[in-house]
Amino acid sequence: MIGANGAGKSTLLRTLAGLHQPAAGSIHFAGREITHLPTHARVALGIALVPEGRRLFPSLTLEENLLVGARRSSAWTVSRVMELFPWMGARRRQLTLNLSGGEQQGVAIGRALMAGPRVLLLDELSLGLSPAAVRRIYDLLPSLLAEGMAILLVEQDVTQALRVSDLAHCLLEGRITLSGRPRDLSPEQVEAAYFGLAARA
Amino acid sequence: MAWLNAVVQGILLGGLYALFACGLSLLFGVMRVVNLAHGDFAVLAAYLGLAVITGLHVPLLWSTLAVAPLFAVVGYLVQRLIIQRSLEVSPLTTLLVTFGLSVVLQNAMLEGFSANSHSLPSGWLAAGSFRLTPQLSIGHFSLIVFAAAVVVIVSLQLFLSRARLGRQIRATADDAEAASIAGTDVRHVFGIAAAIAFATVALAGLAFGGYSSFDPGAGTQRLIFAFEAVVIGGVGSLWGTLLGGVVLGVSQALGAQVDSGFGVLAGHLVFLAVLAIRPRGLLPGRVT
Numbered sequence: 001m002i003g004a005n006g007a008g009k010s011t012l013l014r015t016l017a018g019l020h021q022p023a024a025g026s027i028h029f030a031g032r033e034i035t036h037l038p039t040h041a042r043v044a045l046g047i048a049l050v051p052e053g054r055r056l057f058p059s060l061t062l063e064e065n066l067l068v069g070a071r072r073s074s075a076w077t078v079s080r081v082m083e084l085f086p087w088m089g090a091r092r093r094q095l096t097l098n099l100s101g102g103e104q105q106g107v108a109i110g111r112a113l114m115a116g117p118r119v120l121l122l123d124e125l126s127l128g129l130s131p132a133a134v135r136r137i138y139d140l141l142p143s144l145l146a147e148g149m150a151i152l153l154v155e156q157d158v159t160q161a162l163r164v165s166d167l168a169h170c171l172l173e174g175r176i177t178l179s180g181r182p183r184d185l186s187p188e189q190v191e192a193a194y195f196g197l198a199a200r201a
Numbered sequence: 202m203a204w205l206n207a208v209v210q211g212i213l214l215g216g217l218y219a220l221f222a223c224g225l226s227l228l229f230g231v232m233r234v235v236n237l238a239h240g241d242f243a244v245l246a247a248y249l250g251l252a253v254i255t256g257l258h259v260p261l262l263w264s265t266l267a268v269a270p271l272f273a274v275v276g277y278l279v280q281r282l283i284i285q286r287s288l289e290v291s292p293l294t295t296l297l298v299t300f301g302l303s304v305v306l307q308n309a310m311l312e313g314f315s316a317n318s319h320s321l322p323s324g325w326l327a328a329g330s331f332r333l334t335p336q337l338s339i340g341h342f343s344l345i346v347f348a349a350a351v352v353v354i355v356s357l358q359l360f361l362s363r364a365r366l367g368r369q370i371r372a373t374a375d376d377a378e379a380a381s382i383a384g385t386d387v388r389h390v391f392g393i394a395a396a397i398a399f400a401t402v403a404l405a406g407l408a409f410g411g412y413s414s415f416d417p418g419a420g421t422q423r424l425i426f427a428f429e430a431v432v433i434g435g436v437g438s439l440w441g442t443l444l445g446g447v448v449l450g451v452s453q454a455l456g457a458q459v460d461s462g463f464g465v466l467a468g469h470l471v472f473l474a475v476l477a478i479r480p481r482g483l484l485p486g487r488v489t
């Protein structure tokens with residue numbers, strides 16, 4: 001899900017996660033209506049959000065941050081998350097305040113994985129991260145997809161997002177202006193949809 | 202020797218204040234709720250204790266087994282049905298709502314139990330004491346209350362740092378929305394925190410009733426002492442609350458040693474001094 005600032009991308013993800021109530025319409029997940037289900041109950045169904053700005057718990061250690069996300073039914077454990085992010089092992093007892101932005105993003109993803117999600121909602125993964133950290137985080141996504149989970153990625157960094165997606169939507173002022181497989185979309189089409197040029201033309 | 206005695210009695214009295222204050226500290230630390238009905242709930246617990254003791258003919262210590270769990274349930278319900286709703290409106294609303302609760306409780310108790318003061322029959326506990334020297338003795342009851350305060354604070358601290366639910370309480374205190382994203386039922390967690398706080402309020406109320414006489418309006422003064430203990434110790438730190446209770450108790454006891462009418466005032470003065478010199482308290486910390 002790509003789109004300019006204020007297009008409604010984060011609002012869409014937060015609504016799917018249950019943090020906002022939709023003004024109209026309904027949300028269905030795995031054949032069930034979840035429009036009025038509270039956030040924690042959606043997590044139990046398998047919808048996990050990695051929020052914009054990471055939102056880690058500052059008074060908890062790295063390991064405790066992961067454990068807050070843990071669910072009994074989940075196949076993900078602290079040790080499995082730490083296999084995915086090997087650097088975490090040595091720093092599990094540290095507060096997350098002292099971690100770099102990329103590392104904090106890793107903890108936020110790990111916390112969401114602990115719930116054993118069927119759909120992972122990723123909000124602005126690259127925000128505030130160095131290019132190297134962004135690359136590392138994005139290199140992780142194929143292995144998560146291989147686990148069988150779906151990923152809905154919201155991103156302002158269009159090139160990065162199109163590189164990893166099977167299906168792209170462009171959002172403009174709350175409406176989808178373009179949809180398609182990234183390889184079928186020309187840069188001109190994306191640009192027009194992104195800035196709303198097609199609508200005016 | 203009289204001064205040493207005052208210090209020792211002050212420390213023990215501080216245990217009672219700490220017991221009063223830790224529920225207040227917990228509710229404020231976890232959900233930023235200042236419960237103005239805190240003292241009145243403690244007095245209500247004392248009346249319930251009186252009913253249990255006289256009705257079932259059990260000693261004071263046993264009555265805690267009935268009153269504390271009952272208060273935990275009351276705390277959960279008060280949180281879920283009353284405080285949570287006001288919390289979702291605005292922080293100021295919670296202040297008004299708990300003030301309203303305080304007024305309702307005081308008047309309901311006046312109606313139900315009359316304005317006469319009562320005290321809890323503490324039996325052998327009230328009279329018994331360890332005589333350390335001819336001038337210095339430690340009452341069994343005040344020692345038990347102090348020990349209870351330490352046990353409550355140590356177990357709360359352990360629960361918050363080790364247990365899964367304790368971790369969820371800390372996470373929710375940090376960032377309630379992020380906790381819900383991580384799968385935590387925030388309202389339930391708030392309810393549990395309130396249940397724990399109310400159980401400690403019940404213990405404090407029963408201890409208070411064993412210490413001195415109480416009447417329906419006694420809660421307000423208790424609330425002030427609890428506030429002072431929390432502020433002296435440092436908001437959000439349970440160890441600080443214990444220390445704050447002890448500092449307040451010792452100040453009052455020493456003040457009373459100077460002049461019998463000076464005790465409570467000395468406590469207030471020390472509170473003001475701490476507020477002026479170390480506004481964040483002696484042991485500032487996060488909630489947990």
